[in-house]
Amino acid sequence: MYKLRCITCEKIYEPSRDLYTCPHCGDRMGTLEVIYDYDNISIKKSEFYPEGDISQFSKILPINQYVVQLKVGGTPLYKFKNILGIKELQVKYDGTNPTASYKDRATAIAISKAYEFNYDTIYCASTGNAASSLAGLTAPTKLNTFIFVPASAPIAKIAQLYVYGANVIQIDGTYDEAFDISMVVGKKLNWYSRNSAINPYLLEGKKTGALEVIVQNNFEPPDVVLVGVGDGTVISSLFKGFYDFYKLGLINKIPKIIGIQAQNADAIVRTFEKGKPYTPVDITSSTIADSISVGKPRDVIKACKYVEKSGGTFLRVSDEEILKAISELANLTGVFGEPAGAASYAGLKKAIKNNLIAKDEKACIFVTGNGLKDIKSVEKLIKPIKIKPNLEEVLSFINEVKS
Amino acid sequence: MYKLRCITCEKIYEPSRDLYTCPHCGDRMGTLEVIYDYDNISIKKSEFYPEGDISQFSKILPINQYVVQLKVGGTPLYKFKNILGIKELQVKYDGTNPTASYKDRATAIAISKAYEFNYDTIYCASTGNAASSLAGLTAPTKLNTFIFVPASAPIAKIAQLYVYGANVIQIDGTYDEAFDISMVVGKKLNWYSRNSAINPYLLEGKKTGALEVIVQNNFEPPDVVLVGVGDGTVISSLFKGFYDFYKLGLINKIPKIIGIQAQNADAIVRTFEKGKPYTPVDITSSTIADSISVGKPRDVIKACKYVEKSGGTFLRVSDEEILKAISELANLTGVFGEPAGAASYAGLKKAIKNNLIAKDEKACIFVTGNGLKDIKSVEKLIKPIKIKPNLEEVLSFINEVKS
Helix, strand or coil, rough: EEEECCCCCEECCCCCCCCCCCCHHHHHHCCCCEECHHHHHCCCCCCCCCCCCCHHHHCCCCCCCCCCCCCCCCEEEEEEEEEEEEEEEEEHHHHHCCCCCCCHHHHHHHHHHHCCCCCCCEEECCCCCHHHHHHHHHHCCCCCCEEEEEECCCCHHHHHHHHHCCCCEEEEECCHHHHHHHHHHHHCCCCCEECCCCHHHHHHHHHHHHHHHHHCCCCCCEEEEEEEEECCCCHHHHHHHHHHHHHHHCCCCCCEEEEEEECCCCCHHHHHHHHHCCCCCCCCCCCCCHHHHCCCCHHHHHHHHHHHHCCCCCECCHHHHHHHHHHHHHHHHHCCCCCHHHHHHHHHHHHHCCCCCCCCEEEEECCEEHHHCHHHHHHHHCCCCCCCHHHHHHHHHHHHCCC | CEEEECCCCCCCCCCCCCCCCCCHHHHHCEEEEEEHHHHCCCHHHHHHHHHHCCHHHHHHHHCCCCCCCCCCCCCCCCEEEECCCECCCCCCCHHCCCCCCCCHHHHHHHHHHEEEEECCCEECCCCCHHHHHHHHCCCCCCCEEEEEEEEECHHHHHHHHCCCCCEEEECCCHHHHHHHHHHHHHHHHCCCCCCCCCCCCHHHHHCHHHHHHHCCCCCCCCEEEEEEECCHHHHHHHHHHHHHHHCCCCCCCEEEEEEECCCCCCCCHHHHHHHCCCCHHHHHHCCCCCHCCCCCCCCHHHHHHHHHHHHEEEEEECCCHHHHHHHHHHHHHHHCCCCHHHHHHHHHHHHHCCCCCCCCEEEEEEEEEHHHHHHHHHHHCCCCCCCCCHHHHHHHHHHHHCC
């Protein structure tokens, strides 16, 4: 029902148990796309409903059987009319997934593939959302799970992995060292890899966010979508989701896609700005938005090609803008995103200011992680004012607040 | 469509703007029940669906109009067959609500009532889930929100309130002082009170969790439900939800309800054990499960009466059992609950051990809050083992783990 195609040399492969990336172009330039035989897929709008989990899209997912029990996807899309000077703001909020981030969409597919390929163990290297997602979603399955993390990762993030009962390998070294050793060990021990980008099926899981936005808009796509960008997989997946529905005749246009990177983690913006043929520009990244703090993005080629095809672009936002975006978004919509999630809102404001979004357009931002994942970064919002518990002092404080 | 009845003297009142509790019996003994004219409500099973928000139950909610935009309710119910020696374990997980706890169900009703009664300001005293729920759900509304907290509350919990843009009044005193001054100020300034238990409508919001469990079981109720108990409102609400559906002829039995309290926060267990007529036994509470750490429970009378009517009981669990329950539940099901949420699982194990649940019965536990709300309490699960990033050391560690 589907094949794999190299994003660079466009060679087509039959899917097989051990094929992750194009053997000719390598892990970085040779990430694979899943391509379907659209003419032979019979699909109707009425098959889908707004609150369904991602298995409702099985006809365009590269799996034999969906085996995940926890509810992944079917996350809310909130709509706010005539706001910020545009026709409509839509907020796709993935903080309500089982482990509270967008990553669950990819993990659900990884687990289904691990079953299909008959692996008994699955692993990833990550300190963040991918790690907790893999640990959480594999907990009620028969799979063994190994997570490689740098021992220096925030204690709260490591704690969560132990809660879910994953086998945690705390590497006495950097994240890159943890990643590299995970690949060597995974290959040697014949484990399934949930390392993003090199596994072509993960993007297919992530695209379900885009599919849901379409369903939740009654198949009338918003004009622009915006999302924070780290490795480049999520943004690529949005294009892929829209593209699939477009090729199947379910929508008549693909929204412009705008990728948002943190100012000091802007490897993909740099690559995109240098123009074609896209070649990766690697940097040393640094931002409070840890989930998109990537210096050497793995899916940079897809991200640039797809965003260009959509008629979109990339923007940078500062850490200050991201922090401000967290509370502004929460104030306006009640949606509390982690820094990487709120980056899309910071980008929206910049895009409106730069006239990239017209007054009569609808824009949809993806908030990819729950703010509860990173309380530390918002603690500076607290005002250190203590009031004595007597009526006069409290009333005087309230009057101050109100004026 | 509904009236209010005192839980103690059973006097019936017409609802009115300023009526919170029975004027004769007072705030503690005189909490009010919302009673419906069941004979004149036309309701069908087919009106409901598993993923719908709580507004689908409007016919048995005490509101004119549901005004909350964020998706409250429709949270997942997970089922695990033949586990722990019983027929089925069901997990009702409310960590996916907008502010990640069960409290959003009550807040949604409080906001709708504030609109109906034409209030411009709403308030509560709380350091925990009620506070973040009120701050979050009112953020996208026109309501002004004031939250009274003791300034000594955990910084992470206070930070969240500022993120949502609530007016935070940090009281230089205890929680009880914050509560008392909030009541005085709220009355003086004519604000709507979202202080649990004294507001009879909040329980009606909370009962939607029970209604959903019934819908998600195709109107065949589980045999037993278990939930952590603090003030006594949530457990009372479960009975009320089942009772409403029973009186409407949608189910043919009410499940046994078992309330779980922390060993050193067992005021309601003590009251229940002393027997009828129930009179509150107040204590000084202390438990890691902060959301159920209540020494002076406000809804104790309803909780005791309702649990007795259901044929259920109350149990105590230790903090150690609660901590163990967090990881055991997460390991078994992938559901990561906060301590008060996992208390229901600790209670389930005790109930099975004490033969309160038979082998052929189905039990449903309510996990009322997301584990991300309290990462601190699970940090002690971390094993302090660092591995050098070389193949030999990693393989040797993996062999150790596997054996």
